[in-house]
Amino acid sequence: MSIVGISGSLADPSRTSVLVDLIVGQVAVGAFSKKSFVSIAGIAPSLGAALDPQSIPAEIGSAYEKLIAADVIVVGTPVYKGSYSGLLKHFFDLLDPKSLRGKVAVLAATxxxxxxxxxxxxxxxxxxxxxxxxxxxxxxxxxDSDFVKEDGNYRLSNPDISARIDTIVAQTLGLIGRSNSVSSIAA
Structure with missing residues (x-):
């Protein structure tokens, strides 16, 4: 099984990327053989110029391949002006609506x-x-105040968030287990 994290942040380093990476790491322990990461900040210039889903740049296509191949997706976004990042939405706008059907997702924001x-x-x-x-x-x-910046990188400093992530891990593994059981019964 595979898991992919996607950070909708336009900054690097970012609090959102740290949070997504932490969740991916916790969920992946013992349950996933493959994990990957997509950073909107890393593909922002190409993504912003992409208008046609039929002719997207290779780096965006590679990001979509990771998403489509994953069993679990951790989607994280910073909140700007009361909403998720515009380029994260654009990333999803160019994606075939049927390509993620049946996958499991974890939602996170900063x-x-x-x-x-x-x-x-x-x-x-x-x-x-x-x-x-x-x-x-x-x-x-x-x-944002639950992070500290050390040596140019962010680190989560609020230990109470760990309990929330533990709940996410349990729910994700439970849903994956149930969806695998349903899939095997349906087959």
Whole structure:
């Protein structure tokens, strides 16, 4: 099984990328043979210029291949002006709506205040539901103040977030187990 994290942040390094990488690492322990990461910051120049899904640059195609091949997707975004990042939405806009059907997703976000946490339920969950993705019930929202910057990189400094991530891990593994059971019965 494989897992991919996608960070919608336009910065590098970013708090969102640290959070997504942490979740991917925790979920992947013992359950996944392959993990990968897609950074919107890394493909931003090509992505911003891409308008036709039939002629996308190779680096975006490679990112889509990772997403399509994954069993679990961890989608993280910083919250800008009350919404997820525009290039993250553009990334999903160019993707075939049927390509993610049946996958499992974890939703995560970072932002300046608690008010932004609603993005997870009111924007990210509906976006992924459009693609036919099963989102786990728990989400994780982390405020910018829950990180510290050391040697140019961010590190999560709030230990309470670990309990939320533990819940996400349990729910993800539970849903994967159930979806595998349903798939084998249907076959």
């Amino acid at each position: 932002g300046g205040s608690d008010h932004h946490s609603l993005v997870l339920e009111h924007q990210l969950r509906p976006l992924l539901s459009f693609f036919g993705v099963y989102t786990i019930p728990a989400t994780v929202y982390v405020k």
